[in-house]
Amino acid sequence: MAHHFWKATEKNIWSGRNDREEGPSALRLFQIIKVAKNFLPNHYLHHIAFMGFMCDEGVRLNKGRVGAANAPDILRKSLGNLAAHTIHQIVDFGNILFNQDLNTSQQYLAQSIKECQNLELKTLVLGGGHETAYGHGLGIYQSHIGKKIGIINFDAHLDLRNSSTTSSGTPFKQLAHFCQQQDIEFNYLCIGASLASNTQSLLETAHKLNVHIIWDTECHFNRLDFIQKQLHDFIKAVDIIYLTIDLDVLPLSIMSAVSAPAAYGVDLSILLTLAEEIKATNKLKAVDFVEFNPDLDKDGLCARVAARFIWQILFNWK
Numbered sequence: 001m002a003h004h005f006w007k008a009t010e011k012n013i014w015s016g017r018n019d020r021e022e023g024p025s026a027l028r029l030f031q032i033i034k035v036a037k038n039f040l041p042n043h044y045l046h047h048i049a050f051m052g053f054m055c056d057e058g059v060r061l062n063k064g065r066v067g068a069a070n071a072p073d074i075l076r077k078s079l080g081n082l083a084a085h086t087i088h089q090i091v092d093f094g095n096i097l098f099n100q101d102l103n104t105s106q107q108y109l110a111q112s113i114k115e116c117q118n119l120e121l122k123t124l125v126l127g128g129g130h131e132t133a134y135g136h137g138l139g140i141y142q143s144h145i146g147k148k149i150g151i152i153n154f155d156a157h158l159d160l161r162n163s164s165t166t167s168s169g170t171p172f173k174q175l176a177h178f179c180q181q182q183d184i185e186f187n188y189l190c191i192g193a194s195l196a197s198n199t200q201s202l203l204e205t206a207h208k209l210n211v212h213i214i215w216d217t218e219c220h221f222n223r224l225d226f227i228q229k230q231l232h233d234f235i236k237a238v239d240i241i242y243l244t245i246d247l248d249v250l251p252l253s254i255m256s257a258v259s260a261p262a263a264y265g266v267d268l269s270i271l272l273t274l275a276e277e278i279k280a281t282n283k284l285k286a287v288d289f290v291e292f293n294p295d296l297d298k299d300g301l302c303a304r305v306a307a308r309f310i311w312q313i314l315f316n317w318k
């Protein structure tokens with residue numbers, strides 16, 4: 001891959017407490033992850049491919065608070081010390097870089113994702129702003145031709161802006177446009193959207209595109225049956241799931257380090273319950289975590305929350 005759009009992860013990024021003297025079951029993620037020096041997915045069949053997208057140009061163009069470009073290494077550092085348990089076969093394929101032009105960077109991400117997905121590697125991308133989802137999603141569509149793809153977005157925002165400028169507010173509009181051009185179904189479920197943070201114009205776009213929405217105010221355990229029914233109906237109708245997690249879906253009390261924090265938000269416990277149900281269908285092939293901004297993180301607390309969320313996806317992901 002062109003070196004001005006890609007760099008390997010530095011070896012010292014993955015570190016943690018060494019409990020090896022307690023035996024082989026005392027391993028942590030930093031001890032099981034393989035750090036690739038080159039992007040060669042065919043050397044890592046059956047692995048989960050980890051990748052960073054060091055880009056917040058979309059956040060800047062969306063008038064947001066930049067800083068998410070530096071999230072991937074900070075999240076790796078928070079993840080490294082977490083217990084490995086049964087997690088194994090993860091390869092870190094380094095970072096796709098933003099270089100002058102957002103669309104070109106997204107195309108590089110898409111191409112890398114396509115190569116991994118073609119070889120049946122699952123992909124886990126650390127953003128970056130939510131512009132990550134256009135590159136990640138495009139690669140998935142380009143790899144799985146003829147299959148029905150469902151996008152599930154945990155997010156306070158629909159990200160369906162009708163703007164001529166590509167940004168962190170447009171990824172699902174761009175993917176819908178791609179589907180239209182290819183004459184394929186656009187299946188999109190947004191969980192945790194806030195009515196107060198999405199204008200009528202966005203709702204109209206969502207309606208036209210037949211987008212399914214479960215509002216933040218509906219995301220409570222006393223309504224779990226209602227949420228699960230909609231989730232299962234959505235999943236039943238598709239072959240492959242791409243789960244994109246905008247960390248601003250969490251309440252700002254635990255996730256303030258994002259461009260647009262959510263005053264209401266959805267509790268981590270509900271999101272993890274839903275994520276487990278999605279994993280249990282064996283249709284989940286791709287996940288990303290976006291919008292984390294380390295510049296806004298006091299004492300690294302939000303990085304810990306994000307890392308726990310990522311860990312929970314990795315654990316027993318089949």
Ligand SMILES: N=CN[C@@H](CCC(=O)O)C(=O)O
Pocket residue numbers: 062063064130157158159161168169197260
């Ligand atoms: N990635 C999306 N971000 C939100 C930002 C909203 C805000 O700045 O308040 C959006 O475009 O809707």
Ligand SMILES: [Mn+2]
Pocket residue numbers: 130155157159168246
């Ligand atoms: Mn978003």
Ligand SMILES: [Mn+2]
Pocket residue numbers: 155156157246248249260
């Ligand atoms: Mn959001």
